[in-house]
Amino acid sequence: MATTVHVKVYDARIAAAFMPGGMVYGQMRSTSRLNRAVAKAKAPVRTGAMRDSIDSDVQASGAFRTTYRVGVGTDHARFVLGGTTGPIRPRGEYLRVRPAPNSWYGVPVFRRSVRGQAANNFLGESLVSTFALRGLL
Structure with missing residues:
Protein backbone atom coordinates (compact mmCIF):
# COMPACT_ATOMS: atom_id res chain seq x y z
CA MET A 1 0.00 0.00 0.00
CA ALA A 2 1.50 3.36 -1.05
CA THR A 3 1.67 6.20 1.39
CA THR A 4 1.78 9.84 0.36
CA VAL A 5 3.35 12.46 2.58
CA HIS A 6 2.64 16.13 2.03
CA VAL A 7 5.14 18.67 3.33
CA LYS A 8 4.40 22.38 3.55
CA VAL A 9 7.38 24.68 3.70
CA TYR A 10 6.72 28.10 5.13
CA ASP A 11 9.46 30.18 3.55
CA ALA A 12 8.38 33.27 5.45
CA ARG A 13 8.88 31.54 8.82
CA ILE A 14 12.27 30.19 7.81
CA ALA A 15 13.32 33.59 6.50
CA ALA A 16 12.19 35.17 9.79
CA ALA A 17 14.78 33.05 11.65
CA PHE A 18 17.51 34.87 9.73
CA MET A 19 16.14 38.34 10.56
CA PRO A 20 16.79 40.33 13.78
CA GLY A 21 14.99 38.58 16.61
CA GLY A 22 15.15 35.22 14.83
CA MET A 23 16.89 32.10 16.07
CA VAL A 24 19.68 32.04 13.46
CA TYR A 25 20.28 35.77 13.85
CA GLY A 26 20.57 35.33 17.62
CA GLN A 27 23.11 32.54 17.25
CA MET A 28 25.15 34.65 14.83
CA ARG A 29 25.07 37.59 17.27
CA SER A 30 26.20 35.32 20.10
CA THR A 31 29.00 33.86 17.96
CA SER A 32 30.13 37.32 16.82
CA ARG A 33 30.35 38.50 20.44
CA LEU A 34 32.38 35.42 21.38
CA ASN A 35 34.64 35.97 18.34
CA ARG A 36 35.13 39.62 19.36
CA ALA A 37 36.05 38.61 22.93
CA VAL A 38 38.53 35.99 21.71
CA ALA A 39 40.06 38.49 19.26
CA LYS A 40 40.51 41.03 22.06
CA ALA A 41 42.20 38.38 24.19
CA LYS A 42 44.56 37.38 21.34
CA ALA A 43 45.35 40.94 20.15
CA PRO A 44 48.89 42.17 20.81
CA VAL A 45 48.86 45.10 23.22
CA ARG A 46 51.30 47.96 23.28
CA THR A 47 49.02 50.92 23.94
CA GLY A 48 45.67 49.12 23.94
CA ALA A 49 44.26 51.22 21.09
CA MET A 50 44.04 48.33 18.63
CA ARG A 51 42.52 45.95 21.17
CA ASP A 52 39.97 48.58 22.22
CA SER A 53 38.98 49.23 18.59
CA ILE A 54 37.96 45.60 17.88
CA ASP A 55 34.24 45.51 17.16
CA SER A 56 31.66 43.20 15.64
CA ASP A 57 28.29 43.53 13.96
CA VAL A 58 25.63 41.20 12.56
CA GLN A 59 23.50 41.85 9.49
CA ALA A 60 20.64 40.04 7.87
CA SER A 61 21.87 40.11 4.28
CA GLY A 62 18.96 38.68 2.34
CA ALA A 63 16.59 35.76 2.53
CA PHE A 64 18.17 32.83 4.36
CA ARG A 65 21.44 34.68 4.92
CA THR A 66 22.94 36.35 7.98
CA THR A 67 26.54 37.49 8.24
CA TYR A 68 28.75 38.83 10.98
CA ARG A 69 31.95 40.83 10.84
CA VAL A 70 34.70 41.29 13.37
CA GLY A 71 37.11 44.08 12.55
CA VAL A 72 39.83 46.33 13.89
CA GLY A 73 39.43 50.07 13.64
CA THR A 74 43.01 51.34 13.81
CA ASP A 75 45.17 52.42 10.90
CA HIS A 76 48.14 50.28 11.94
CA ALA A 77 46.13 47.03 12.22
CA ARG A 78 46.92 46.05 8.63
CA PHE A 79 50.64 46.15 9.40
CA VAL A 80 50.16 44.00 12.51
CA LEU A 81 47.89 41.50 10.73
CA GLY A 82 49.87 41.29 7.50
CA GLY A 83 53.34 42.07 8.79
CA ALA A 118 56.28 39.35 11.38
CA ALA A 119 52.58 38.97 10.64
CA ASN A 120 50.32 38.39 13.64
CA ASN A 121 46.97 37.29 12.24
CA PHE A 122 45.18 37.25 15.58
CA LEU A 123 41.81 37.81 13.85
CA GLY A 124 42.14 34.61 11.83
CA GLU A 125 43.30 32.73 14.93
CA SER A 126 40.33 34.07 16.89
CA LEU A 127 37.93 32.83 14.21
CA VAL A 128 39.41 29.32 14.33
CA SER A 129 39.27 29.36 18.14
CA THR A 130 35.66 30.58 18.14
CA PHE A 131 34.57 27.88 15.71
CA ALA A 132 36.37 25.26 17.82
CA LEU A 133 34.61 26.51 20.97
CA ARG A 134 31.26 26.26 19.17
CA GLY A 135 32.06 22.75 17.93
CA LEU A 136 32.09 23.84 14.30
CA LEU A 137 35.54 22.40 13.49
Missing part, protein backbone atom coordinates in the same frame (compact mmCIF):
# COMPACT_ATOMS: atom_id res chain seq x y z
CA THR A 84 55.93 44.28 7.14
CA THR A 85 59.11 43.54 5.28
CA GLY A 86 62.29 45.14 6.40
CA PRO A 87 64.35 47.06 6.52
CA ILE A 88 61.97 50.02 6.49
CA ARG A 89 63.73 53.20 5.45
CA PRO A 90 62.55 56.82 5.81
CA ARG A 91 61.51 59.09 2.97
CA GLY A 92 63.66 61.78 4.54
CA GLU A 93 66.84 61.32 6.52
CA TYR A 94 65.51 59.64 9.68
CA LEU A 95 62.50 57.73 11.02
CA ARG A 96 61.05 58.93 14.30
CA VAL A 97 60.47 55.77 16.33
CA ARG A 98 58.66 55.39 19.62
CA PRO A 99 60.71 53.11 21.88
CA ALA A 100 59.39 49.79 23.08
CA PRO A 101 57.74 49.85 26.50
CA ASN A 102 60.19 49.49 29.38
CA SER A 103 63.18 50.35 27.20
CA TRP A 104 65.86 52.63 28.54
CA TYR A 105 64.92 55.26 25.93
CA GLY A 106 62.48 57.66 27.55
CA VAL A 107 61.61 59.67 24.44
CA PRO A 108 61.17 58.89 20.74
CA VAL A 109 64.41 58.09 18.95
CA PHE A 110 65.55 58.62 15.38
CA ARG A 111 66.71 55.76 13.17
CA ARG A 112 67.90 55.40 9.58
CA SER A 113 65.97 52.11 9.29
CA VAL A 114 63.94 49.65 11.35
CA ARG A 115 63.36 45.91 11.04
CA GLY A 116 60.13 44.58 9.62
CA GLN A 117 57.52 42.92 11.76
Whole structure:
Protein backbone atom coordinates (compact mmCIF):
# COMPACT_ATOMS: atom_id res chain seq x y z
CA MET A 1 0.00 0.00 0.00
CA ALA A 2 1.50 3.36 -1.05
CA THR A 3 1.67 6.20 1.39
CA THR A 4 1.78 9.84 0.36
CA VAL A 5 3.35 12.46 2.58
CA HIS A 6 2.64 16.13 2.03
CA VAL A 7 5.14 18.67 3.33
CA LYS A 8 4.40 22.38 3.55
CA VAL A 9 7.38 24.68 3.70
CA TYR A 10 6.72 28.10 5.13
CA ASP A 11 9.46 30.18 3.55
CA ALA A 12 8.38 33.27 5.45
CA ARG A 13 8.88 31.54 8.82
CA ILE A 14 12.27 30.19 7.81
CA ALA A 15 13.32 33.59 6.50
CA ALA A 16 12.19 35.17 9.79
CA ALA A 17 14.78 33.05 11.65
CA PHE A 18 17.51 34.87 9.73
CA MET A 19 16.14 38.34 10.56
CA PRO A 20 16.79 40.33 13.78
CA GLY A 21 14.99 38.58 16.61
CA GLY A 22 15.15 35.22 14.83
CA MET A 23 16.89 32.10 16.07
CA VAL A 24 19.68 32.04 13.46
CA TYR A 25 20.28 35.77 13.85
CA GLY A 26 20.57 35.33 17.62
CA GLN A 27 23.11 32.54 17.25
CA MET A 28 25.15 34.65 14.83
CA ARG A 29 25.07 37.59 17.27
CA SER A 30 26.20 35.32 20.10
CA THR A 31 29.00 33.86 17.96
CA SER A 32 30.13 37.32 16.82
CA ARG A 33 30.35 38.50 20.44
CA LEU A 34 32.38 35.42 21.38
CA ASN A 35 34.64 35.97 18.34
CA ARG A 36 35.13 39.62 19.36
CA ALA A 37 36.05 38.61 22.93
CA VAL A 38 38.53 35.99 21.71
CA ALA A 39 40.06 38.49 19.26
CA LYS A 40 40.51 41.03 22.06
CA ALA A 41 42.20 38.38 24.19
CA LYS A 42 44.56 37.38 21.34
CA ALA A 43 45.35 40.94 20.15
CA PRO A 44 48.89 42.17 20.81
CA VAL A 45 48.86 45.10 23.22
CA ARG A 46 51.30 47.96 23.28
CA THR A 47 49.02 50.92 23.94
CA GLY A 48 45.67 49.12 23.94
CA ALA A 49 44.26 51.22 21.09
CA MET A 50 44.04 48.33 18.63
CA ARG A 51 42.52 45.95 21.17
CA ASP A 52 39.97 48.58 22.22
CA SER A 53 38.98 49.23 18.59
CA ILE A 54 37.96 45.60 17.88
CA ASP A 55 34.24 45.51 17.16
CA SER A 56 31.66 43.20 15.64
CA ASP A 57 28.29 43.53 13.96
CA VAL A 58 25.63 41.20 12.56
CA GLN A 59 23.50 41.85 9.49
CA ALA A 60 20.64 40.04 7.87
CA SER A 61 21.87 40.11 4.28
CA GLY A 62 18.96 38.68 2.34
CA ALA A 63 16.59 35.76 2.53
CA PHE A 64 18.17 32.83 4.36
CA ARG A 65 21.44 34.68 4.92
CA THR A 66 22.94 36.35 7.98
CA THR A 67 26.54 37.49 8.24
CA TYR A 68 28.75 38.83 10.98
CA ARG A 69 31.95 40.83 10.84
CA VAL A 70 34.70 41.29 13.37
CA GLY A 71 37.11 44.08 12.55
CA VAL A 72 39.83 46.33 13.89
CA GLY A 73 39.43 50.07 13.64
CA THR A 74 43.01 51.34 13.81
CA ASP A 75 45.17 52.42 10.90
CA HIS A 76 48.14 50.28 11.94
CA ALA A 77 46.13 47.03 12.22
CA ARG A 78 46.92 46.05 8.63
CA PHE A 79 50.64 46.15 9.40
CA VAL A 80 50.16 44.00 12.51
CA LEU A 81 47.89 41.50 10.73
CA GLY A 82 49.87 41.29 7.50
CA GLY A 83 53.34 42.07 8.79
CA THR A 84 55.93 44.28 7.14
CA THR A 85 59.11 43.54 5.28
CA GLY A 86 62.29 45.14 6.40
CA PRO A 87 64.35 47.06 6.52
CA ILE A 88 61.97 50.02 6.49
CA ARG A 89 63.73 53.20 5.45
CA PRO A 90 62.55 56.82 5.81
CA ARG A 91 61.51 59.09 2.97
CA GLY A 92 63.66 61.78 4.54
CA GLU A 93 66.84 61.32 6.52
CA TYR A 94 65.51 59.64 9.68
CA LEU A 95 62.50 57.73 11.02
CA ARG A 96 61.05 58.93 14.30
CA VAL A 97 60.47 55.77 16.33
CA ARG A 98 58.66 55.39 19.62
CA PRO A 99 60.71 53.11 21.88
CA ALA A 100 59.39 49.79 23.08
CA PRO A 101 57.74 49.85 26.50
CA ASN A 102 60.19 49.49 29.38
CA SER A 103 63.18 50.35 27.20
CA TRP A 104 65.86 52.63 28.54
CA TYR A 105 64.92 55.26 25.93
CA GLY A 106 62.48 57.66 27.55
CA VAL A 107 61.61 59.67 24.44
CA PRO A 108 61.17 58.89 20.74
CA VAL A 109 64.41 58.09 18.95
CA PHE A 110 65.55 58.62 15.38
CA ARG A 111 66.71 55.76 13.17
CA ARG A 112 67.90 55.40 9.58
CA SER A 113 65.97 52.11 9.29
CA VAL A 114 63.94 49.65 11.35
CA ARG A 115 63.36 45.91 11.04
CA GLY A 116 60.13 44.58 9.62
CA GLN A 117 57.52 42.92 11.76
CA ALA A 118 56.28 39.35 11.38
CA ALA A 119 52.58 38.97 10.64
CA ASN A 120 50.32 38.39 13.64
CA ASN A 121 46.97 37.29 12.24
CA PHE A 122 45.18 37.25 15.58
CA LEU A 123 41.81 37.81 13.85
CA GLY A 124 42.14 34.61 11.83
CA GLU A 125 43.30 32.73 14.93
CA SER A 126 40.33 34.07 16.89
CA LEU A 127 37.93 32.83 14.21
CA VAL A 128 39.41 29.32 14.33
CA SER A 129 39.27 29.36 18.14
CA THR A 130 35.66 30.58 18.14
CA PHE A 131 34.57 27.88 15.71
CA ALA A 132 36.37 25.26 17.82
CA LEU A 133 34.61 26.51 20.97
CA ARG A 134 31.26 26.26 19.17
CA GLY A 135 32.06 22.75 17.93
CA LEU A 136 32.09 23.84 14.30
CA LEU A 137 35.54 22.40 13.49
